[in-house]
Amino acid sequence: MQFLWPQFLWLLLALPVLVGLYVLLLRRKKKMAVRYASLSLIKEAMGAGQQVRRHIPPVLFLLSIAALLLAAARPVAVVTLPSNQQTIILAMDVSGSMRATDVQPNRLVAAQNAAKAFLQELPRHVKVGIVAFAGSAQVAQLPTVNREDLVTAIDRFQLQRATATGNAIVISLATIFPDAGIELESLQAGRNRARGMSLDTERKPQKEFTPQAPGSYPSAAIIMLTDGQRTTGVDPLEAAKMAADRGVRVYTVGVGTVDGETIGFEGWSMRVRLDEETLKSIANKTSAEYFYAGTAQDLKKVYETLSSKLTVEKKETEISALFAMVAAALAVLSAGLSLVWFNRIL
Structure with a gap:
């Protein structure tokens, strides 16, 4: 714990002075009592319990003063608070490799079930959007608090070929910032133009923005789940930099076999491998996990x-x-006990 105004802590040195004054007052009362009666008779009349009781209200009041002085020094501590997160984008891989059964009953169904359970755990005020990606990426459900619509969107997933993890991040960012001018087509046009390829479409400039510190945007986050490596689309690290510059965290979840395996379906087969290195880089670049x-x-x-x-x-x-x-609670308790026990305050 730290203090914004630590100079006020010097006032705590007044507490021993107050204790000393209290002891002096007690001794003075004892001397006054001896003038009129035997001290032993007074102690016997009061009883041991009464002797202890008389000190409790002053001690509580002293603790109250100490708490007030600490409050005046403006203490600062790291505490756990409800998050300001208002929007979460689930970017989910629906490529053909998600039919693999190494995750029971298969990768896609396991991902769908886990996503539905995740929705149930979130507070109702948090908006969730769904982005499905394979060879391309598209918004399956715009951010909403309606959990039924989200579950319906998850249940409608259709498996497709290829994996464009970078596209998923770009579409997710465009969903979070609909007025920022983030366009996947423009990014792809720029990449192709850099390679010397002719295009019919003109690249639209993105709106000006000031880069933010990675992970500094508190109102939204992206969770990307995939089981393969990128085979097409925007470079995922380039897309991750876009997210980092906007302060958006991209949490990545890798599903399936790290070493890779061959999956066949309807006469075709493909080798799928989980690209953990890239997924870790995406998470690190955006201050996520x-x-x-x-x-x-x-x-x-x-x-x-x-x-x-x-x-x-x-x-x-x-x-x-x-x-x-x-401090207020201790002061009230001190005054209350003093009134109940001695019909006076302290």
Whole structure:
């Protein structure tokens, strides 16, 4: 714990002085009592319990003063508070490799079930959007608080070929910032033009913005789940830089086999491999985290962890009000006990 005004802590040195004054007052009362009666008779009349009681209200009042002085020094501590996160984009891989059964019953169904459980854990005020991606990326559901619409969108996933992880990040950013002029077509046009390819479309300039510190945008985050490596589309690290410059965290979740395996379907086969290195780089670049889920249970735990991370956050917060509240409670308790026991305040 730190203090914004530590110079006020010197006032705590007054507490021993107050204790000394209290002791002097007690001795003075004892001397006055001896003038009129035997001290032993007074102690016997008061009893041991009464002797202890008489000190409790002053001690509580002294603690109240100490709490007030600490509050005046403006203490600051790291505390866990409800997050300001208002929008979460789930970018989910629907490429053909998601039909693999190494995650039971298969990768896609396990991802769908985990995503639905994740929605149930989130506070109702948090908006969630769905982006589905394979060879391309599209918004399956605009951000909404309607959980039924989100579940319907998840249930409608259709498997497709190829994997464009970079496109998923760009479309997610465009969904979070609809007025920022983020266009996937413009980015792809720029890449192709740099390679010397002729295009019919003109690249539209993005709106001016000031780059932010990675992870500094508190109102939205992206969770990207994929089981393969990028085969087409925008470079995912380029897309991750776009997210980092806007302060948006991109949490990445890898599902399936790290070493890779061959998956066949309807006469065709393909080799799929989880590109953990790129997923970790995306998460690191945006000040987020990477999670690996090798089983359906692992995937469920990942979403539970993400739910807790995105709904609460640790912040350095001034807690002067807390100390002031404790001081007030101690002062009231001190006065109340004094009235009940001795019919006077202190």
